[in-house]
Amino acid sequence: MIYQSSIQFGHKVDEVAKAEMQGVLRITNLGGTGSYLGLPESLDGSKTKVFSFVRDRLQGRTNGWTAKLLSKGRKEVMIKSVAAAVPTFVMSCFRLPKAITSKLTGAVANFWWSTNGQSGGMHWLAWEKLCCSKQVGGLGFRNIDDFNSALLAKQLWRLIEAPDSLIARVFKSRYYQNSNPMELIPSYSPSYGWRSIVSARSLVYKWLIKRLALGNLFIYGQIPGYQLNSRDQL
Incomplete structure (x- = not known):
């Protein structure tokens, strides 16, 4: 018997x-x-309830940090190295609901603006502006929704780039047997994992490049809204 494994139907x-x-x-x-x-x-039921553990985990980190008395520079390092890493693995697999990402953003913002060990200080600037790069006046913090989309787009691109991988073969047998993961093919009762990955199609489309081979000359061009088909090379 395989005692360390379980099966779900x-x-x-x-x-x-x-x-x-x-x-x-x-x-x-x-x-x-x-x-x-x-x-x-299991991901049955409300996704906000299912992924509430991510919010609780991050809030536990921020509320428990004795680093609230740190300088702004040290808080910046802690946010980028610790707080941003907490939900990364989950966001690589699933699309987090807006209710969860807003809570995560609020927890990090409260930690950043806290003073004298008290949480929830005055927020002198919108968090979206702090998420801009330092070259344009921000601090380079991650926008959680955008980061979630980027991680899922990476997974989608891997399905295209590595079609022989185990996850690609599983998804292909279920959702796109005679096609590719970029085509909009209706499927019956798709898993939340699949719906999360394909939600990043628009981001992949935005930077998709088609290569045309004319003898030894290769022409590259970005094609907005281009629909990839099985004959195209990536």
């Missing part, structure tokens, strides 16, 4: 099929209520 799978699958895989434990690598095994 959809609600439409009958008991006979469940028993047969468990027998073939030799997995007797049923999952879905725990977590794996810090991520919940």
